[in-house]
Amino acid sequence: MTSTELGKRFGEDSICLGAMIKDAGIAALVTLVLAMPLFGARLSDGGGGELQFRPWWVVIAVVTVFAGRLAIILWFTMRKPDITARLPLFDLTVARLSRHKRLLFAGFLFAVAILPLLPIADRWVVDLITLVMIYVMLGWGLNIVVGLAGLLDLGYVAFYAVGAYSYTLLAIHFDLSFWACLPLAGAMAALFGVLLGFPVLRLRGDYLAIVTLGFGEMVRIILINWSTLTGGSEGIAGIPGPTFFGLRFTANPASGETAFHQFLGIPFGSIHKLIFLYYIILILALLTHLFSERIRRLPVGRAWEALREDEIASRSLGLNPVLVKLSAFGLGAMFAGFAGAFFATRQGFINPSSFTFIESAIILAIVVLGGMGSQVGVICAAIVLILLPELAREFAEFRMLLFGGAMVAIMVWRPRGLLTQRVPSVRLGLWPPRAARDNSP
Amino acid sequence: MEYFLQQLINGLTLGAVYGLIAIGYTMVYGIIGMINFAHGEIYMIGSFIALICFSILGLAGVASVPLAILVVLLIAVLFTAAYGWAVERLAYRPLRGSFRLAPLISAIGMSIFLQNYVQLSQGARVKAMEPLVTGGFVLTEKAGFQVTLSYMQIIIMAVTVILMAGFSLLISLSPLGRAQRACEQDPKMAALLGVDVDRTVSMTFVLGAGLAAVAGVLTTLQYGVIDFFIGFLVGLKAFTAAVLGGIGSLPGAMLGGILIGLVEAFWAAYFSAEYKDVAAFSILVLVLIFRPTGLLGRPEVEKV
Secondary structure: OOHHHHHHHHHHOHHHHHHHHHHHHHHHHHHHHHHHHHHHEEEOOEOOOOEEEOHHHHHHHHHHHHHHHHHHHHHHHHOOOOHHHHOOHHHHHHHHHHHOHHHHHHHHHHHHHHHHHOOOOOHHHHHHHHHHHHHHHHHHHHHHHHHHOOOOOOOHHHHHHHHHHHHHHHHHHHOOOHHHHHHHHHHHHHHHHHHHHHHHOOOOHHHHHHHHHHHHHHHHHHHHHOHHHHOHHHOEEOOOOOOEOOEEOOOOOOOOOOEHHHHHOOOOOOHHHHHHHHHHHHHHHHHHHHHHHHHOOOHHHHHHHHHHHOHHHHHHOOOOHHHHHHHHHHHHHHHHHHHHHHHHHHHOEEOHHHOOHHHHHHHHHHHHHHOOOOHHHHHHHHHHHHHHHHHOHHHHHHHHHHHHHHHHHHHHHOOOOOOOOOOOOOOOOOOOOHHHHHHOO | OHHHHHHHHHHHHHHHHHHHHHHHHHHHHHHHOOOOOOHHHHHHHHHHHHHHHHHHHHHHOOOOHHHHHHHHHHHHHHHHHHHHHHHHHHHHHHHOOOOOOHHHHHHHHHHHHHHHHHHHHHOOOOEEOOOOOOOEEEEEEEOOEEEEEEHHHHHHHHHHHHHHHHHHHHHHHOHHHHHHHHHHHOHHHHHHOOOOHHHHHHHHHHHHHHHHHHHHHHHHHHHOEEOOOHHHHHHHHHHHHHHHHOOOOHHHHHHHHHHHHHHHHHHHHHOOOOOHHHHHHHHHHHHHHHOOOOOOOOOOOOOO
16 A cells, blocks of 8 residues: 555544554553553562562553554554455465375474484574473363363363373383383373262363362372372483384493493484484474374274364263273373373483473463464464473563563454364265365466 | 461462453354464453553552552553454454364464464563452461461452452343343344344453453452463363353353362372363363353253
8 A cells, every 4th residue: 555545544533543543542541550560560579568669660561552552453453455455365375285284294294303313403402392292282182172072171281290200200210111111101191080070070061170170189289299200390300211223322322231322332412312302302292293183083083073063963872981081091091191100210210390280271372372273283283382482581571471472462353362273073075065075266 | 277268268269360251252252153362362462551550650669559450450441441442343254154173273373473472472470469359357267277268268259259240230230241142143134123233242351361361460459460361271271160150151250260179179289280281171061061051050952
């Protein structure tokens, strides 16, 4: 739009401009009220009752909101004529890309698989991507519960904790290797999921959410207080790392033992262990992905989706809702258990503060922001939520603020998430229906 | 026996506070059927505003304690109510008519946002204030153990009873209360008959936030220590109280609050203080399993 056109628009709609300023003024006024107590005065730490007044903070907040609100209104008014053309641009791009879904996915996988072997991969990069992949795996695990079965689980981190502590205790007390413990940790978490799920899965959606949240907190409180078993809030250190077919990743192995670098005859490098961990989590995450891609086509997966869409209808068609939900709950928990065991072996140290509610909220946010039920969406969301904050260290203190804000904003603007996939996995006849296909570009 | 009596008094005081917060949950759930997860954070903001007000009054040299408490109650309620209104307007209203879990997820985001907002603007460290109201009555004394009812506990109970009475009147007699009950039964029909549903919902949030602010002022006076994280646990317990009493029912919220307060006080006194939160959550689970409608709630009929 040229400047003359802009001027004309404003000339014609001067009343509209007045209304805009009024609207922005109201927003600024509300901000003034909200910001006055908490921005305007800062309490001193501890007692004392001293205050530090910061009028400038309030002024800045009010001006920012006024300008921002005005900008948003102007933006929406000006682009109104071509709103229909602009709006689905993002979806269109996604739709175009998703036609080559398999190719893209294969390419992406290849890139991830060779990444640690490239020269750019130092310790920091490998470790960071390992962290992202843990969250991708947790996201995919929770996706089974939230995305496929439609059960909002706010205590998912409890199963993560169960997996981590199962592995740690088994490895330390019974001297079992990581590979022996991994299935046990998963089974333990799944058992926990079934035990916890059994009494509460009859509840309606949001009650279930709060009860699972309560469970998550209970597990954490028990971990803190049962200090004879779990080491209390100090946690447990000295968790053994994983072994590569019995070969340990250590610079100086015990006598009679061959370490990984000695076996291969290469000099010891601490990055070997990181790369090994990287591939373990890559494989674990891929297993989770394959599992959920396959199971959603099986009868039980279809039952999850049916129950998610309409519980009453599914029940009247003979599905047993408790059993169906329980299977989703248990399987989701199992993958959290695997991830937990991996987390413990990677850290070498665990304590209850790694398993707080905020962790559950992050995993849930990954699933929700990615678009519930979408596997690719989880990857995108994990990259956005885990990788970006790690890269932007100077904004670290704003991380959770932006995080909460993003959760609200996405719910308001795209309640179905960034990449939505709420079509049934298995369907009869043509999909999408012919009319819809003909209209699409 | 003396020990029991003392715990009874402590539990009732704690329960009164939970009850005040629980009303916010129960009213919102009654009208729009969502769990306002950020309500605990509203309570936390109320506590912070209260502490800031007390500090300002202290700096201004207000010597009269009753006057200070009244002024702080008023200011904290007004500002916190503004927060309640803004939260509803920004995070929940655009989601009306969206899929069921959307408001809950938005509320969780709002809760995280508010926590970090307060942490960033006020700092993460604990804030404290000197107790303003000290002393109390000694009810009985036996074998060196005193049962005391502090003035502060009396204030908490008196304020709660007065507010509850006023609130019951508001709901049963005022036009706003009538509109609220109408929206609770059938929002669409209420809208057709000329009730401004959006405004009623806004007012519900404002009232709930106001009560949470009162709870914040009272607990700040009673315990004197706050930080940005207090809203989470208290909110969860108050929600438990609302469910226990039967969500949607105002007397139920108060009853549930008092029961949760008593359970917590007695559990901490007779069993273990570490597991008192576990006790409160176990009650939530047990109630939901065996009596999902709560003590005073109506059964929910889902029509197809």
